[in-house]
Amino acid sequence: xxxxxxxxxxxxxxxxxxxxxxxxxxxxxxxxxxxxxxxxxxxxxxxxxxxxxxxxxxxxxxxxxxxxxxxxxxxxxxxxxxxxxxxxxxxxxxxxxxxxxxxxxxxxxxxxxxxxxxxxxxxxxxxxxxxxxxxxxxxxxxxxxxxxxxxxxxxxxxxxxxxxxxxxxxxxxxxxxxxxxxxxxxxxxxxxxxxxxxxxxxxxxxxxxxxxxxxxxxxxxxxxxxxxxxxxxxxxxxxxxxxxxxxxxxxxxxxxxxxxxxxxxxxxxxxxxxxxxx
Numbered sequence: 001x002x003x004x005x006x007x008x009x010x011x012x013x014x015x016x017x018x019x020x021x022x023x024x025x026x027x028x029x030x031x032x033x034x035x036x037x038x039x040x041x042x043x044x045x046x047x048x049x050x051x052x053x054x055x056x057x058x059x060x061x062x063x064x065x066x067x068x069x070x071x072x073x074x075x076x077x078x079x080x081x082x083x084x085x086x087x088x089x090x091x092x093x094x095x096x097x098x099x100x101x102x103x104x105x106x107x108x109x110x111x112x113x114x115x116x117x118x119x120x121x122x123x124x125x126x127x128x129x130x131x132x133x134x135x136x137x138x139x140x141x142x143x144x145x146x147x148x149x150x151x152x153x154x155x156x157x158x159x160x161x162x163x164x165x166x167x168x169x170x171x172x173x174x175x176x177x178x179x180x181x182x183x184x185x186x187x188x189x190x191x192x193x194x195x196x197x198x199x200x201x202x203x204x205x206x207x208x209x210x211x212x213x214x215x216x217x218x219x220x221x222x223x224x225x226x227x228x229x230x231x232x233x234x235x236x237x238x239x240x241x242x243x244x245x246x247x248x249x250x251x252x253x254x255x256x257x258x259x260x261x262x263x264x265x266x267x268x269x270x271x272x273x274x275x276x277x278x
Contacts, residue, residue: 001043002051009035010044017048017056024060031274038200038274039187042246061240062157062204062271064090073155078236082229087251088204088240089221091229092156095236096149096267101210103145105265108169111136115170117181119191130179133172140166140276153206153269157238162275163199172217172264178256180222183270184241184248200273201246207237207268214262223251231264246273 002010009030016026023045030041049056065071069080082091096104112134116125141147146167154161172178183205185192207219209231219237220228229237239252256264 001040002047004040005030005036005044009033010048013044013048014052017045017054018052020054023056027060027274037197038272039196039246042200042273046245060273061088061242061244062159064157064238071156073152076152078156084224087224087243087249088238089224089227089252090238092236092238093232094234095152095156096208096210096234098233100145100149101208101233101265104167104169104208104210104267107145108136108138109171112169112171118185118195124191124194130181132176133170133178135168135170138167138169140164142166150269157204157206157271159204159271160275163272165199165202165270165272165276168268170266170268172213172256172259172266174259174261174263176264177258180220180253180255182241182248182250182253186248198272199276201242201248202270203242203246203273204238204240204271205268206271207266209233209235209237210265210267211263213259213264216258216260217262217264218257220255220257221252222255223253228257231266 002013005013013026026045027038027041030036031038035041036044046056066080071078078095079093080090081093113136114127115131115133115135117128117131119125138146141150150161150164183202185195185201211233212231218228218230220226241249241252243249
């Protein structure tokens with residue numbers, strides 16, 4: 001991957017790895033100067049470290065900052081009620097207020113359309129029987145309200161707003177579900193290349209629950225002893241899709257279990273390795 005960079009940038013990467021600069025700082029410069037895609041840049045940094053026989057610190061990933069299990073972000077207090085280190089999974093209460101939950105639903109309920117998944121061959125959108133429901137998307141920073149929520153996420157996770165996709169509102173009615181799947185882009189599939197050009201891999205996911213279904217509708221992790229997170233209004237579920245070396249993590253396969261009664265509203269945020277320009 002190092003050879004994919006222009007020669008002067010190859011030399012620059014080697015020099016800065018030799019100096020012991022943090023991978024995150026090197027990556028930031030490569031992305032800001034549009035030298036290469038984020039994942040290509042990170043692979044080049046790793047290759048440079050191997051060439052120089054230099055141990056490379058852990059690659060950058062979001063990092064939560066709590067005082068105990070609480071955090072206050074611009075006057076908004078959140079609480080961590082569950083934490084798992086490997087893989088990193090967290091349940092955070094009160095990420096959204098009741099008013100904010102209602103506002104998301106009101107903003108998007110008239111714009112819903114059939115929900116899709118990524119076509120593994122073309123990278124385009126396709127309807128699939130494994131995912132049933134309706135959705136709409138909000139542009140990043142499209143108004144003051146959306147920008148405030150995005151800023152709250154960025155500050156809690158110490159991850160730039162621009163390294164994220166726009167928020168996605170999803171509605172599940174009775175019988176709707178999303179069967180077990182991964183949020184990361186499979187590097188082995190041709191369709192992933194299109195998406196990874198615009199910000200690199202999805203390193204983490206945050207799901208916000210806007211209401212409580214009458215029955216069902218939790219988020220289940222089959223490989224984590226069937227851990228199921230219930231949909232509670234204002235609650236957020238956070239998990240990392242890759243490990244410290246940015247290798248996709250199969251353990252975070254998850255499913256939106258069927259809504260057995262009532263309805264389910266969520267907002268999803270996917271965090272990318274680099275600026276999401278798509």
